[in-house]
Amino acid sequence: MNKSTRERSIYMTKNKYPPALISGLIVGLLAMFLFTGIVSAAPNTQGDDPPEEILSDNDCVKCHRRVAGDWSPSPHAHAYDDPVFQEQWIGLGSQNTCLACHTTNYISSTGEYETEGVSCKSCHGTVTTNHPDQVVPTIVDTYYCGSCHTTTLSEWRSTGHASSDVDCMDCHNPHSQKPLFDDPDDLCINCHKDSMGDYLNNLHVQQDIGCVDCHALVIPPDVAPEDGIVPTGHGFTISPQTCVACHTDALHAGFTLPGYENGAANANTFHTSTEEEGSTEGAQPLTDTDQASNLTDSQRIQTLETTLASSRVSNLFQGAMIGLVLGGSTAWFVGQNLHGRSNE
Incomplete structure (x- = not known):
């Protein structure tokens, strides 16, 4: 064996596993372990785990008892079975168009709906069993409320509340629909306290007449409209009719x-x-x-x-x-x- 052959044999012995080959094997093994981890962490869509279910209103009540207590006696809860609505609706021939606001998930093409009244899904949408791991969505804003409360929205848009971005839930509990304060006048004072000075000496205050007695007075029309949509007192303006309601002579x-x-x-x-x-x-x-x-x-x-x-x-x-x-x-x-x- 000549010198050249011996040197090549020694080189092959020492470099039986070249560095490039070793590096390639290491990278390949790391990629394999990483892929295996991702696959094992992915949800098993073909296993025994059941698919996510859509929660019903009764499911919501099981946990959200306080909210359910606020909602149960509310106008939303009884939007369908309210006797006044039923009488008016029957008088109109039980028109399906009314059900778009007086039921939940009404389908105009079939006339079907999910539940009577305005329930959880009307404002929160569809909620699945992955709750409470995820925040419950809310699709409510003033204009969403106004899609049914059309008269209220129209009145509100002409007020300083609208231009100051004071919307429905700044004054109302969305579940009970009541004012956020037990005394509605306290709700007004909460924002308008800086402009109350002159009013406190007014004769009306001395006679225990509050803010909403004049600024949110609802005067029923002489003839009730057929559709039942009447003023709601959210214009907050005082008109001659407001004065006449008390000063009748x-x-x-x-x-x-x-x-x-x-x-x-x-x-x-x-x-x-x-x-x-x-x-x-x-x-x-x-x-x-x-x-x-x-x-x-x-x-x-x-x-x-x-x-x-x-x-x-x-x-x-x-x-x-x-x-x-x-x-x-x-x-x-x-x-x-x-x-x-x-x-x-």
């Missing part, structure tokens, strides 16, 4: 009109059939109770406005007469003085 203004000595109640009188023939001899004044009960809000407002307008005309007339007398007297006096001086 014009005597509060401190003056009366001829024929209106008993206040706005005298605006309405009962006329016999002789009036239809052009005669008012048979006119019979109603009692104060009958007059007040027969007046509509618009009639009361018109009476008060007429009284106020008449007072302004009367004051203007009195001022004009006084002005004429004073002006005439002054002119006569000046004329007499000028005439006397000219004679001198």
Whole structure:
């Protein structure tokens, strides 16, 4: 064996496992162990573990007892079985369109729904058995509430609350739908305390009349709308109708009109059939109770406005007469003085 052959044999013996081969084997083994770990950690979709189930409202109640206690007597819980709704709905021919807001998960194409009333899923969506490992989703905001509470949304959008981003849940408990404070006035004061100074000396406060008594007053319409959608008092504005709701006679203004000595109640009188023939001899004044009960809000407002307008005309007339007398007297006096001086 020559020197060259011996050296090559020694090199092959010493480098039986070249470094590149060893490195490749190590990388391969690490990749295999990593892949095995990932596979073992992945969920077994073909094993014995059952698939995740969708929770029902009854499942929610088992854990969330306090929330369920708030919700159970609420308008949402009884949105379907409420007697007023049922009477109105039947009167409309049991239209399916009403069920979009008075049931949960209503399907318009089939007329089917999941549950009566507005339940958990209406606001939280579908919740599965992986809860509570995941936060329960909430799909509620003011405009979502307004998709059913259309009148309330319309009233709210015109207020300072809307422009200040004060939304439904800033004032209402979403489960009971009640104000966040037991006394609704405390809810108002909680934000408006800096502007309460002048109001605290107001006669209304001294008579125990609170914020919501005027700013959230709901006056039912003279004729109930067929769809049952009426004002909800979320405009927070005070209109003439608000004042008339308490101040039903014009005597509060401190003056009366001829024929209106008993206040706005005298605006309405009962006329016999002789009036239809052009005669008012048979006119019979109603009692104060009958007059007040027969007046509509618009009639009361018109009476008060007429009284106020008449007072302004009367004051203007009195001022004009006084002005004429004073002006005439002054002119006569000046004329007499000028005439006397000219004679001198």
